Amino acid sequence: MSKQLLELGLAEAALLFAALGDETRLAVLRQLSAAGPASISVLAGNFQVSRQAVTKHLQLLAVAGVIDGTRAGRQHVWALNPARLAEAQRCLDVIARGWDDALGRLKAHIEDS
Amino acid sequence: MTIAELIRIDRTIEIKAPPERVWRALTDAAELSAWFRVTIDGEVAPGSEVWMQHASQRFRVQFVEMTPPRRFVWKWHPGAVDPKVDYSLEPRTTVTFTLEPTAGGTRLTVAETGFDEVSLERRAKVYQDNSGGWTEVLVWLQKYVEAAA
Numbered sequence: 001m002s003k004q005l006l007e008l009g010l011a012e013a014a015l016l017f018a019a020l021g022d023e024t025r026l027a028v029l030r031q032l033s034a035a036g037p038a039s040i041s042v043l044a045g046n047f048q049v050s051r052q053a054v055t056k057h058l059q060l061l062a063v064a065g066v067i068d069g070t071r072a073g074r075q076h077v078w079a080l081n082p083a084r085l086a087e088a089q090r091c092l093d094v095i096a097r098g099w100d101d102a103l104g105r106l107k108a109h110i111e112d113s
Numbered sequence: 114m115t116i117a118e119l120i121r122i123d124r125t126i127e128i129k130a131p132p133e134r135v136w137r138a139l140t141d142a143a144e145l146s147a148w149f150r151v152t153i154d155g156e157v158a159p160g161s162e163v164w165m166q167h168a169s170q171r172f173r174v175q176f177v178e179m180t181p182p183r184r185f186v187w188k189w190h191p192g193a194v195d196p197k198v199d200y201s202l203e204p205r206t207t208v209t210f211t212l213e214p215t216a217g218g219t220r221l222t223v224a225e226t227g228f229d230e231v232s233l234e235r236r237a238k239v240y241q242d243n244s245g246g247w248t249e250v251l252v253w254l255q256k257y258v259e260a261a262a
Contacts, residue, residue, distance in 0.1 A: 017228040092228070096122045099223055102149060106221075109148040110130045110138050111221045 019064035037079035136182035183212040
């Protein structure tokens, strides 16, 4: 189970998971997921935090690759990057398959003994 | 897929044996070694920290809670398998086994949580010099992502 994880780069995925490890950032992702791309002003208004704080969170999410920013006139518009989230999901799927295998062996170990 | 599903794993299996039997398979070192395919260096007991080894892969496991025959909890570093890498600063996940008696035996649930628990802020504290700020952290993160890509 574990060797595959290394090949898929769990260390990199850990960065993604860490980026998700904050309530505001999770809320930002949920909003971008549900309502589509948004500007900093819209996001700052929704979450009642300073524009500066939102900018910091957005930068972290962007570095982790879960959102992309594009310039629209004078401001940035941020959008979810589903491909990057899918990578994190695949990583968890590998771990979950490891558990499926292990639990299958546990069941056989108990029921066949 | 929802965002929330990105930070935990849940699995359930029905086993045709009473919870006491399943509990023994989970917590008896010899039995755990057999089906989990590891050697265990240390004692399986609450608070105990052990090394598990599978082929050339070695990982640290801390047993957090043992409430027979209901709940068994450990913490570990998922994917911490490269012997040359120090994983002690990496995030740990929590693995919780829950046993429920059923008419046919036991429903065993395993949940692995905490993939998101170590915040970037804490990582930043671990990795950066005291003089640094967010800019430095962002640069480090960027290098880290690009190197791993």
